[in-house]
Amino acid sequence: MVATTESNTANEEMKVERSVTTLRSLTLEKMRDAILDFRFKPGERLVERTLCERLGVSRSVVREVLRHLEAEGLVETIPHQGPAVTKPDPAQAAQIYEIRGLLESEAARACALNAPEAAIAELGGVIDEIDAAFQTGSPREVLRRTTEFYEKLFVAAGKEVAWDVVRSLNARINHLRSMTIAQEGRHRAAIAEMRLLHAALLRRDAAGAYEASRAHVATVAGLAGAILSRI
Amino acid sequence: MVATTESNTANEEMKVERSVTTLRSLTLEKMRDAILDFRFKPGERLVERTLCERLGVSRSVVREVLRHLEAEGLVETIPHQGPAVTKPDPAQAAQIYEIRGLLESEAARACALNAPEAAIAELGGVIDEIDAAFQTGSPREVLRRTTEFYEKLFVAAGKEVAWDVVRSLNARINHLRSMTIAQEGRHRAAIAEMRLLHAALLRRDAAGAYEASRAHVATVAGLAGAILSRI
DNA sequence: GATTGTCTTATGGTATACCATCATACGTAA
DNA sequence: TTACGTATGATGGTATACCATAAGACAATC
The missing domain is CATH 1.10.10.10 (Winged helix-like DNA-binding domain superfamily/Winged helix DNA-binding domain)
Incomplete structure (x- = not known):
C-alpha cells in the first residue's frame, strides 16, 4: 500500500x-x-x-x-x-462588518498561536507600506495594501476559506472602505490599531490579538455606519 | 422635504x-x-x-x-x-465547519435576544419535521428541512448576509452533511441537540443558545472529520 | 408648450456556427 | 502481439446572428 x-x-x-x-x-x-x-x-x-x-x-x-x-x-x-x-446597502454593510469582526478576530487569534515568525514579520512590513501609502496620499494604495495585510494574516493563520469569504464580502463594501480610509484623521488611528494587533501577534498573545482585531473592525464599522447615515 | x-x-x-x-x-x-x-x-x-x-x-x-x-x-x-x-476537500471542510460555528452561534445568540415569538415557535415546528423525516428514513428530506431550520434562524436573527455565506459554504460540503446525517444513531443525537438550542431560544437565554449552537456545530464537524479520515 | 402616436434604436436573451485542442480508436509495421 | 502514426470524434472557447422588448427621439395635433 x-x-x-x-x-x-x-x-x-x-x-x-x-x-x-x-x-x-x-x-x-x-x-x-x-x-x-x-x-x-x-x-x-x-x-x-x-x-x-x-x-x-x-x-x-x-x-x-x-x-x-x-x-x-x-x-x-x-x-x-x-x-x-452593486451599490452598498446600509443594512447589508452593517452585517458584513459584523461577519468580518467574527472571522478576522478568530484569524488573528489563530495567527498569534500558529503563524511562523517570518509571516508575522512580513505583516509588520506591510503595515509600514500602508503607513507610507497614507503619507503619499494614495487611498487606492492604502486599500490595496490593507487587503494584502489581511490576506497574509488569514493565510498565515491557515484560514484560506475564511479569507475567501471576507474578500468577497469586502468587495461588496469596497466603496465604503475607501470612504472610511479617506476620513480626516484616519491615518494615525488606523496605523495605531494595526500596530496594536501586530504587537500582540509578536508576543504571541492570542487573546490580545483577538481583542485588537475585534476592536479595529468595530471602529471601522462605526465609521462606515456614520458615513452611510450621511448619504 | x-x-x-x-x-x-x-x-x-x-x-x-x-x-x-x-x-x-x-x-x-x-x-x-x-x-x-x-x-x-x-x-x-x-x-x-x-x-x-x-x-x-x-x-x-x-x-x-x-x-x-x-x-x-x-x-x-x-x-x-x-x-x-466540486468534491469536498478535507482541509476546506474543516475550515467551513469552523466558520459555520462562528456565524451560527452568533445568529443563535441574536435570535434569542431579538426574534419574534412566532419565529421561535416556527423553529420548533421545523424540528418536529426533521424528526419525522429521520423516522421515515429520508436523509434528503432531513437535509432539506435542516437547511430550512437554519434559514429561519438566521432570518429571525436579522442576519441575511451571514445566511448567504453559510448557505454557500454548506453547498460545498453538502455531500459530507448528507453522510453525517446518515450515520447510525445520529437521529436521536441530532434532534436532542436542536431541541437544546430551541429550549434556550424559548427562554431567551442568549448565552445558552450560543453555546448549544457552538456545541452542535463542533459535534457535526467532528463527525465530518471522522468520515473524511476514512475516505 | 404639452401631449400623444409612431418609428427607430438600443440592449439583453438565446441559439448556433466555427475553431482549436486533446483524447480515443484504428490500421499498419515490426 | 505490441507499438507507433494517423485520423476522427469529443469538447471547451469564442464569435456572431437573430429576435423580442423597451426606451428614446421626432413629428403632429391640440
Whole structure:
C-alpha cells in the first residue's frame, strides 16, 4: 500500500501542468480590478456592447464574466434593465462588518498561536507600506495594501476559506472602505490599531490579538455606519 | 422635504413590477437543486452538450449557468478538461465547519435576544419535521428541512448576509452533511441537540443558545472529520 | 408648450456556427 | 502481439446572428 502510494505521488509530480489562460479568466480579472479600483462606479450600468468595445472581446466572454461577478455580488442584474455595479446597502454593510469582526478576530487569534515568525514579520512590513501609502496620499494604495495585510494574516493563520469569504464580502463594501480610509484623521488611528494587533501577534498573545482585531473592525464599522447615515 | 419623500414613496408603490423569469435563472435553479440533491455526484463531469440535451436549452445558457455555479463554488473547471461538481476537500471542510460555528452561534445568540415569538415557535415546528423525516428514513428530506431550520434562524436573527455565506459554504460540503446525517444513531443525537438550542431560544437565554449552537456545530464537524479520515 | 402616436434604436436573451485542442480508436509495421 | 502514426470524434472557447422588448427621439395635433 505504501509503495503504491509513493508511486502515485511520483506520477503526480511528473504530470505536465496546463496553465493556458482563457480570455474569460483574463477578462474576469480585469473587470474585477476595474470595479474594485472605481473605474466602474457603484450603480454604474455595465452595457454589454460597450464592455465588448472597451475590453476587445465578444459578448459571449462579457456575458460569462458578468455571470461570475453577479454570483460574487459585485454586479447586480435587473431583468430587462441590465447589469450594474452593486451599490452598498446600509443594512447589508452593517452585517458584513459584523461577519468580518467574527472571522478576522478568530484569524488573528489563530495567527498569534500558529503563524511562523517570518509571516508575522512580513505583516509588520506591510503595515509600514500602508503607513507610507497614507503619507503619499494614495487611498487606492492604502486599500490595496490593507487587503494584502489581511490576506497574509488569514493565510498565515491557515484560514484560506475564511479569507475567501471576507474578500468577497469586502468587495461588496469596497466603496465604503475607501470612504472610511479617506476620513480626516484616519491615518494615525488606523496605523495605531494595526500596530496594536501586530504587537500582540509578536508576543504571541492570542487573546490580545483577538481583542485588537475585534476592536479595529468595530471602529471601522462605526465609521462606515456614520458615513452611510450621511448619504 | 417630508412631503416630497411621501410622494416619492407613493410613486414607488405605483411602479409596475417586472418579474419575467429568464431561461437562465430557471436553469440555474434546476442545476443547483440537482447538484444539492445528488443527481450530479461530487467529481462528476458536467459536459456542456450533455447538459444541453438534458435541460433542453442552448450552450449559451448552460455556459452562463456554469459560470455562476463556479463562482458559488459548487462547480470547478479545469482548463481544457471541463467542469465537474466540486468534491469536498478535507482541509476546506474543516475550515467551513469552523466558520459555520462562528456565524451560527452568533445568529443563535441574536435570535434569542431579538426574534419574534412566532419565529421561535416556527423553529420548533421545523424540528418536529426533521424528526419525522429521520423516522421515515429520508436523509434528503432531513437535509432539506435542516437547511430550512437554519434559514429561519438566521432570518429571525436579522442576519441575511451571514445566511448567504453559510448557505454557500454548506453547498460545498453538502455531500459530507448528507453522510453525517446518515450515520447510525445520529437521529436521536441530532434532534436532542436542536431541541437544546430551541429550549434556550424559548427562554431567551442568549448565552445558552450560543453555546448549544457552538456545541452542535463542533459535534457535526467532528463527525465530518471522522468520515473524511476514512475516505 | 404639452401631449400623444409612431418609428427607430438600443440592449439583453438565446441559439448556433466555427475553431482549436486533446483524447480515443484504428490500421499498419515490426 | 505490441507499438507507433494517423485520423476522427469529443469538447471547451469564442464569435456572431437573430429576435423580442423597451426606451428614446421626432413629428403632429391640440
